[in-house]
Amino acid sequence: MDFTLTNIPDFLPLAEIEKLQVALLKKQLRYIQVNSPFYKGKFSVEETEGISRISDLSGFFRTSKKDLAERTPEFLCAPKRELVEYVTTSGTTGKPVTIALSKKDLKRLAYNEARSLSIAGFTADDIVQITTTLDKGFMAGMAYYMGLTELGAAVLRAGQGSPEFHWEMIKQIQPTALIAVPSFLQKLGSSPSAFPHQIKKALCIGEPVRNQDFSDNQLSKNIAKYWDLDLRSTYASTEMATAFTECSEKNGGHLLPELIILEILDEHGNEVADGELGEVTVTPLGVEAMPLLRFRTGDLARKYSSPCACGRNTPRLGPIEGRLAQMIKLKGTAIFPSQIEDILHSFPTANPYLIRLESDENGMDAVSIELPETCTHEDMESLLVNLQARLRVKPSLKRSSVSEIQKALFRGESRKPKKIIDTRNGEN
Ligand SMILES: [Zn+2]
Incomplete structure (x- = not known):
């Protein structure tokens, strides 16, 4: 994969998508096998070559947050001089972990976010105000910036700030879209400094805006009292470095097949049926510096594999319904x-x-x-x-x-x- 925005595989039939994923997965496993001190001896060449379907991954080692936190250096697959960026996990549960990226990983991240934003309806015509942190080792803020520029949209890196500060920026730059935490959208909309504007949509991060049945949740309804915004939810984490983002149908975040393998597993590690609740477990594809195999996110959600009315055949991930640790x-x-x-x-x-x-x-x-x-x-x-x-x-x-x-x-x-x-x- 050279991570250029052509030949998007979302519209292939599901069987073709799986074929592509299996080929990329085998490539990733071979890479991990040769380069990763942590995964050394955890699976064999024969096991890798024996994979012909995604479900064949079921016997492979699952990586926990604890593994990653306690043995971080062993996950490194690239020499130190090839690393170009260090980011930290948010530490929502447990201690923050440092993740290193190579030049290729940064390219992959930009591509991922450009793909995600384009599914959410963002285009080169947009001017986007980012209202989240862009520094402090935060991967997502950087990813939005790189993804938007990759897409050709214009960016205002406003970062975190008071509603007054953001309204001042809105007055000055006249953005068409926002990237924000939904509860901040509510706060911003209810601010006394609010005025008529041309913001039409927002990419929502960090908190769900849908109920389990994809109807708008209370937070989403609260935002609607103040703004007529087209809200699109996106879900990602530093470890997976890949986003699941809602299309115009708003019925789950689309999986990017060339970038990640998704499994929803029960407490014993068995795949649950389509539409059933389980732990989001991911194998990011094409990652060079710190690749992870079957990483257990601790987040609970459902996968939907039926084709989407938007025309994409990629599986969708429903809203995060809870964290196992909480x-x-x-x-x-x-x-x-x-x-x-x-x-x-x-x-x-x-x-x-x-x-x-x-x-x-x-x-x-x-x-x-x-x-x-x-x-x-x-x-x-x-x-x-x-x-x-x-x-x-x-x-x-x-x-x-x-x-x-x-x-x-x-x-x-x-x-x-x-x-x-x-x-x-x-x-x-
Ligand atoms: Zn769709």
């Missing part, structure tokens, strides 16, 4: 903070918030929520009723000042708000 067991039922957040989003006064996952005196999971002083007693009562009725969660509620909550959200100089605090595994 699963809470309440009276035997598993729930995820994202479900609590969706209910919180229907209370405008309950923002910003913090969700704490704790162990009670009996070692059982418990939840507490910190809300701003602006949240009324009526809202707090109604919130409890809703949580009880829909999730059977009875959290303890506490009120703090907005500044205290903000400080906790960006603890440890985090480059994005961390709304979940999980004290069960030592984080504080």
Whole structure:
């Protein structure tokens, strides 16, 4: 693959797409086998050559976040002088990990993001304001920038900032699109500095904007109160260096077949049926410096393999429904903070918030929520009723000042708000 935007394989029949993926996968496995100290001895040449379908990958070694965190240097497949970029994982769960990229990996990343943005309807005619971090070792910010320029769109690297700052930039540059975290879009839209503009669409990162059935979630509805924006969700991570992005049909993020293999696995590592919930497990293709094999993301979602009405035959990944590490067991039922957040989003006064996952005196999971002083007693009562009725969660509620909550959200100089605090595994 030379990562140029021609011969896009999305529209091939599914069988042809699998054939292409199998060929690229075998190439990647041969490369890993020769170059990776970590994967040395974990699979044989015969096993690699024996692959004729994606499902043949099922017997291969699965890589955990722990493997990557504890033995990072062993994943390096390129000499140090060939590395051109270091990025860090966001550390949403667990400690941040450093990932190194070669020149070819950067090209691959730009290509990936250009492909992703083009699926989301971005073109060379767009002027795009990026409202996320572009430094601090953040891969995604850099990827958006490179992908947009690759596509020929114009970029305004506004980066993180207050709504006032962003409205000032909007006035000056008149962008047609934004790249943003959805909750920031809500904040920006509700800002007193807002004015009529020509922004038509936004690429949404970091938080889901759809429910499991692809209908708009509460956050998406909240944004719609302020803006008439065409929202497109994209999902990626530093480790996978590949995006799954929604097309105009908004029914899951399309897989880029020449860049990644996707498996949705149950707790025993077996592939679940199409449309069933499981752990997103990925094998990025064409990665040179730190390739990963069957990397377990810890994110839970569903895969849909039926052809899409947009004409693409590539499988789609549904919204992330939870993170395995943040699963809470309440009276035997598993729930995820994202479900609590969706209910919180229907209370405008309950923002910003913090969700704490704790162990009670009996070692059982418990939840507490910190809300701003602006949240009324009526809202707090109604919130409890809703949580009880829909999730059977009875959290303890506490009120703090907005500044205290903000400080906790960006603890440890985090480059994005961390709304979940999980004290069960030592984080504080
Ligand atoms: Zn589609």
